Amino acid sequence: MHWLLLLLAAFLGQTWGYSYLMVSHTASKSHHTVGFALAKGLAAAGHEVTLISPFPQKKPVKNLIDVDTPNIITAMGVHKARILENAKKSVVWRYPIISAMGLDLTNALFKAPAVQEILAQNRTFDGVICETFMNDAHYGFAEHFGAPLIAFSSLGATGWTSDLVGTPSPASYVPHSLLRFSDRMNFWERAQNLGFQVYEFIYQNLVNLPRHEVLYKKYFPNNKQDFYEMRRNTALVLLNNHVSLSNPRPYSPNMIEVGGMHVNRKAPKPLPKNIREFIEGAEHGVIYFSLGSNLNSKDLPKKKRKAIVETLRNLKYRVLWKYEEETFEDKPENVFVSKWFPQDDILAHEKVIAFITHGGLLSTMESIYHGKPVVGIPFFGDQFMNMARAEQSGYGITVKYAQLTAPLFRSAIDRITSDPSYRERAKVMSNQFRDQKETPLERAVYWVEHVTRQKGARYLRSACQDLNFIQYFNLDVLAAFFFALSLVLIFFFHTLRFVVNKVRSSLSKPTSLKKKTN
Numbered sequence: 001m002h003w004l005l006l007l008l009a010a011f012l013g014q015t016w017g018y019s020y021l022m023v024s025h026t027a028s029k030s031h032h033t034v035g036f037a038l039a040k041g042l043a044a045a046g047h048e049v050t051l052i053s054p055f056p057q058k059k060p061v062k063n064l065i066d067v068d069t070p071n072i073i074t075a076m077g078v079h080k081a082r083i084l085e086n087a088k089k090s091v092v093w094r095y096p097i098i099s100a101m102g103l104d105l106t107n108a109l110f111k112a113p114a115v116q117e118i119l120a121q122n123r124t125f126d127g128v129i130c131e132t133f134m135n136d137a138h139y140g141f142a143e144h145f146g147a148p149l150i151a152f153s154s155l156g157a158t159g160w161t162s163d164l165v166g167t168p169s170p171a172s173y174v175p176h177s178l179l180r181f182s183d184r185m186n187f188w189e190r191a192q193n194l195g196f197q198v199y200e201f202i203y204q205n206l207v208n209l210p211r212h213e214v215l216y217k218k219y220f221p222n223n224k225q226d227f228y229e230m231r232r233n234t235a236l237v238l239l240n241n242h243v244s245l246s247n248p249r250p251y252s253p254n255m256i257e258v259g260g261m262h263v264n265r266k267a268p269k270p271l272p273k274n275i276r277e278f279i280e281g282a283e284h285g286v287i288y289f290s291l292g293s294n295l296n297s298k299d300l301p302k303k304k305r306k307a308i309v310e311t312l313r314n315l316k317y318r319v320l321w322k323y324e325e326e327t328f329e330d331k332p333e334n335v336f337v338s339k340w341f342p343q344d345d346i347l348a349h350e351k352v353i354a355f356i357t358h359g360g361l362l363s364t365m366e367s368i369y370h371g372k373p374v375v376g377i378p379f380f381g382d383q384f385m386n387m388a389r390a391e392q393s394g395y396g397i398t399v400k401y402a403q404l405t406a407p408l409f410r411s412a413i414d415r416i417t418s419d420p421s422y423r424e425r426a427k428v429m430s431n432q433f434r435d436q437k438e439t440p441l442e443r444a445v446y447w448v449e450h451v452t453r454q455k456g457a458r459y460l461r462s463a464c465q466d467l468n469f470i471q472y473f474n475l476d477v478l479a480a481f482f483f484a485l486s487l488v489l490i491f492f493f494h495t496l497r498f499v500v501n502k503v504r505s506s507l508s509k510p511t512s513l514k515k516k517t518n
Contacts, residue, residue, distance in 0.1 A: 027076030102134020156241035
């Protein structure tokens with residue numbers, strides 16, 4: 001009898017599980033980490049996940065099927081090689097570069113043989129979960145497979161995610177994700193923020209989206225929805241963000257913060273012996289140093305690299321440096337280098353006192369979760385905004401790459417390690433970030449399942465998605481109001497003029513009659 005119940009439970013578990021297609025199109029390991037955390041969470045909940053990405057699993061997870069797209073790594077490599085060059089440009093020039101990269105990666109994924117094979121299959125999914133990063137043509141997978149579209153952003157809310165579900169972004173207090181402003185902006189900052197949002201809106205609608213529309217029509221010729229209608233029918237957007245890490249702002253009901261899905265909330269995993277002994281043998285503490293997965297420290301120009309090495313050599317602290325060569329000639333004795341480190345577990349160690357970072361959002365979240373202050377050297381995308389927030393919040397210091405010298409770098413490290421306010425502020429923010437009623441991953445899985453159960457949950461969809469630009473901002477109503485007001489003013493002016501003329505005429509007549517009588 002017991003074995004029959006177990007068999008029935010197993011059968012029901014298979015019956016109740018959903019089937020998801022997940023599209024993770026960038027060759028950025030940090031972006032993939034967010035999507036993969038969600039994919040594993042859904043698989044652990046009993047669902048089947050087919051994951052399109054350039055990073056196939058090393059250790060296969062049950063219910064998680066890889067669709068490998070290695071050509072994306074080649075496409076991304078061209079753009080990675082220009083990170084240092086692009087870091088010197090203004091945000092106005094960087095925005096088209098980001099858009100061009102998104103278009104290249106979108107096209108590369110479509111061309112992957114494994115993707116062409118899955119597009120040719122006559123099947124459906126219960127939901128399509130698509131990373132959103134300048135890849136709007138990919139959203140067509142949803143209708144192609146007869147499923148609601150769920151988008152997840154490895155960043156917070158951006159201009160290309162908010163308009164999917166009608167989330168308002170008032171330029172008066174919601175800073176753009178590529179700018180370095182807080183939500184308390186002065187007049188000049190508000191003017192720049194508004195100007196950049198207008199610039200983004202024009203560029204998106206006149207340049208970027210039309211390019212994706214071409215790809216959408218090419219690869220989804222049988223989809224009935226047009227490109228813009230398809231975007232407006234997004235059922236859910238998951239944001240890799242949390243209000244404690246950013247600024248309070250409004251969201252549509254189907255835009256949900258799930259920041260920190262990738263952070264290990266259990267006990268840290270044991271560190272490799274050589275790393276553990278290096279950390280525990282540090283008399284004054286350890287600084288962890290990583291510039292992320294998209295930029296290699298070994299590729300820094302000789303002058304910048306020399307300034308970093310000189311600074312690290314003269315520190316009393318030990319340093320773990322993510323460096324892509326196992327050793328190098330002038331490596332300081334107090335520095336341990338490796339191509340890879342278990343970053344989350346290292347930051348959890350009590351002897352790690354600070355983090356030198358590129359300011360990526362995932363690294364920022366891990367540093368805050370573990371209460372470690374940061375020195376940031378931002379290079380690309382939202383890294384500038386993340387480090388600006390770190391400074392505004394009091395747990396970080398920014399060193400601009402263009403101004404990076406040994407004295408400036410040393411000064412920032414000395415301040416972050418000697419001034420207790422930075423560490424205290426990081427601890428406060430850690431407490432705020434951890435204080436959630438459920439884990440971000442649990443929240444993400446719930447909302448994905450909810451939208452699936454409710455067949456797209458259209459009741460969450462804002463009516464503003466059916467309004468055009470003129471209707472959304474009430475420009476037609478304002479035009480009608482001012483037109484009517486103008487008519488009233490014109491009528492009033494002419495009436496007043498008529499009355500004044502009549503009064504003048506009546507006042508002048510008696511005078512003329514009197515003159516004639518005399």
